[in-house]
Amino acid sequence: MKKSIIIAVLLTAAAGIFAAQEDKILVKVNDEVILTSEIDEAVEVASAQSKVSGKPFNTDDFKKVIVQNLVEQKLIITTAKDESVTVSEEAVADKVNEYLEGLRAKFQSEDAFENALQKEGLSYTDFRIKIEAQVRDNLVFSKVKQKKQQEFISKAGVGDQEIQAYFEKNKDAFKVDDQMNLTQIYFTKGEAAADNLKKYVDDTAARLKTEGFDKVSAELTGKKGIAVAELGWVDTSSLAQNIRTALRNPKKGKITEPIESPATAQGEAGGFQIIKIIDYKSGKTPVLADVKEKVRVKVIEDKVDKLWMEWIENAKAKAYIKYM
Numbered sequence: 001m002k003k004s005i006i007i008a009v010l011l012t013a014a015a016g017i018f019a020a021q022e023d024k025i026l027v028k029v030n031d032e033v034i035l036t037s038e039i040d041e042a043v044e045v046a047s048a049q050s051k052v053s054g055k056p057f058n059t060d061d062f063k064k065v066i067v068q069n070l071v072e073q074k075l076i077i078t079t080a081k082d083e084s085v086t087v088s089e090e091a092v093a094d095k096v097n098e099y100l101e102g103l104r105a106k107f108q109s110e111d112a113f114e115n116a117l118q119k120e121g122l123s124y125t126d127f128r129i130k131i132e133a134q135v136r137d138n139l140v141f142s143k144v145k146q147k148k149q150q151e152f153i154s155k156a157g158v159g160d161q162e163i164q165a166y167f168e169k170n171k172d173a174f175k176v177d178d179q180m181n182l183t184q185i186y187f188t189k190g191e192a193a194a195d196n197l198k199k200y201v202d203d204t205a206a207r208l209k210t211e212g213f214d215k216v217s218a219e220l221t222g223k224k225g226i227a228v229a230e231l232g233w234v235d236t237s238s239l240a241q242n243i244r245t246a247l248r249n250p251k252k253g254k255i256t257e258p259i260e261s262p263a264t265a266q267g268e269a270g271g272f273q274i275i276k277i278i279d280y281k282s283g284k285t286p287v288l289a290d291v292k293e294k295v296r297v298k299v300i301e302d303k304v305d306k307l308w309m310e311w312i313e314n315a316k317a318k319a320y321i322k323y324m
Helices: 036-052 059-082 089-104 110-119 124-153 160-169 197-211 213-220 241-246 288-318
Strands: 025-029 032-035 179-188 226-235 259-261 271-281 321-323
Touching: 025 059, 032 036, 032 059, 036 059, 036 124, 059 124, 059 288, 089 110, 089 124, 110 124, 124 288, 160 288, 179 197, 179 213, 197 213, 197 271, 213 226, 241 259
Parallel strands: none
Antiparallel strands: 025 032, 025 321, 179 226, 179 271, 259 271
């Protein structure tokens, strides 16, 4: 099930570094507006979070997705008012503390953590305020989605024929003890030194097949924006659907075609990965009777996800949305 994740971004007026800038309206959404300052704030927060966490960040890719996500975010916030959905300040504080504690754990000391923030031009207080705004909107979004999902579940009846058909089509997803020993090359968008990254990755994939994975991966090791990593033994049921698809019909030495990971509204740059199967332990495909309840749940999840996306699109169709 492909999840649609709507980023929670700062929805209040920009402060600090952006306060002196002239604001412009980019999009009107019902009685809400999306301002240039909101895009700047979203970029600043996502960039700081990525850098403090040691993750790559690509501003151009991030900006490509943020406006659309902000449009959906405005719609969700408006719906929250209609649905009488609210979140308590206590719940916001708990989530913020949980997030910051996890982030602090990546550093040897409190001073090291605050120094990392200062390098991004942020004080701890400023950063916490920005995170609180994100967390608040995330909680509102989650509560709206949960409420609507409960409504959708009642509409998502599943018959035995549907369960049988889904199982036959997705047997690999229900295998038990199906494992692969994997190694991969990951190319990060905006980081790898290539004018046309897609072509560079495709050319590399061709070289891997003719020159050998070990030779080419050794040449790429250490290059900016390219990570060669041994993933070790992985349970295939834990992999994303697109990766499982690329790894179908496994055999030792198989090298996948490039698998693209798009940039996300959370600021992750996205990229391409090429995976090699070092070894493979074939798991057991259960009979339907043993996993029928799991299959039924998956069918319902897919139906609910589809109804949610239809609801979002319907909300957009009814809304007044004008790009300035």
